[in-house]
Amino acid sequence: MDAAERRERLAELAPDRLEELEADEETDDHALPDLPNAEDGEVVMRAAPNPNGPWHMGHARMPSVIGTYAERYDGEFICRFDDTDPETKRPDLDAYDAILEDIEYLGFEPDLVLKASDRMETYYEHARDLIDLGGAYTCSCPAAEFSELKANAEACPHRGKDVETIHEEFAAMVAGEYDPGEMVLRVKTDIEHKNPALRDWVAFRLIDTPHPREEAAEYRCWPMLDFQSGVDDHLTGVTHIIRGIDLQDSAKRQRFVYDYFDWEYPEVLHWGHVQLDEYNVKISTSTIKELIEAGELTGWDDPRAPTIRSLRRRGIRGQAIVDAMVELGMSTSDVDLAMSSVYANNRELIDDEANRYFLVRDRADDPAVELDVAGGPDAGHPPLHPDHEDRGTRTVPAGTVLLEASDLPADGDRVWLKGYGCVRYDADGETLEYLDDDITAVREEGVSVVHWVPAEESLETLLRTVDGDVAGHAEPAVADLAVDEMIQFERVGFVRLDAFDPEPAPSGYGPTGEEDLVTYYAHP
């Protein structure tokens, strides 16, 4: 019995049970597993980006999954910028808005946006409370010395200080009276904890470099992520935390603080890193930033960059990215994301609306060749979309035309110019002799169908791809289209129209200023 037969049989025997089964199948259709202890309307989650640059593809996973969960549970999505290190993870002032734009493009809107650097007094207050509870102490051990003590599960001499002294020293830290490295505030955990990563970790340290945000430029005593984020998660009512495996120990560290305050720790899920195929560039904000500064990439939206902005400029919809991210699920191991699945998602979204046009590419190893068409009509009229005849046709003037060299048949053989008719190639005369428009040549005689453009009226077009720029000639009808439109260049792929009569690129990579059109290649 196969599945269909079984179902039929079950419908006869126990229709109720069948309904149940089908209902299960529908509710189980979520790509993401249910959140533990989640109730509708009660879920609060946050994305906590470090604003050090626009987002790369890996970052898309957090808002995609959180946004999807927030929608599923009718919950809340907080975006909190964890910008508490003005020095080694120095925030980029443009990145705050850039990240919010990237989230919007993915199709989500945070219910609340916070900046940790606005909340310093809150952290100080909680530090003082923690000191009162005996949960923190000021420590002037040099980092290396403490590290050694910690490795041996030995307390440092500062651990037993009285609360008064700790308050005084912490106040002096806040006032900036120490130099960086001179004094820190540690959370008193368990100096003999079997996991050395959890022993008396640093909650506040001193940084002389002013924060780039004017509002926060005067602060010198900065909280570490585990303290800041732990306090904020509780204060903002976060119920479910999702974070990377690099922060596996964070929850365990933060629990010590939560225990002192008698707070309940949120549910935590971890996941691995996302790696992308298809790109030569390493996926990290700092690497991309360096490549841009070195001129290897022209910007965050360079088609060769694995960034959200780059995919956006290529005409890939946020939804296609979100779907791919959600399909990755919640596993804790590292995952490879195949760009082809993003492309497949996007193709499904745009195929129906994208009209078809011709582009003859002109590459070094496959140049455009110019040929006269002898005889035949003045123009071809291929449809705008094969599935939508009602959209009509475009007009592609014949006469002298361009073909991609690899599309030429052998001398004396036939080829079908799509939307025009059958021609015979004469290599000596560099001509295509028009025969007829009898489609049986294609259907029954194996004549191949190729795309072509007129040599004169076509648009000089730059096609920008992940693998570099390609020159080409787009058929005249493309001139009537608008920037931002998605079209398919037949037998080439889907592209986004980026600009007509582009300015020359200052870097030398990109448009020269001679082109009529720049397009960005999305995918096949």
Next chain:
RNA sequence: GCUCCAGUGGAGUAGCGGCCAAACUCACGGCCCUCUCACGGCCGAGCCCCCGGUUCGAAUCCGGGCUGGAGCACCA
């Protein structure tokens, strides 16, 4: 070294004791459709890390390996 976590076809996910000689999406190969190498349809190849144990029965439970990842920062 110490401490955590994970291992299902090429990629991702599902299955969590018998319905699994394992399902779905993408990729790949072939065929059909087609005036596109798009869309659509059909077919195909290919997977339970290893070894023990529990059990009538294990991809599923237990133990031990192996492999991979992460933390042990005054980074996030």
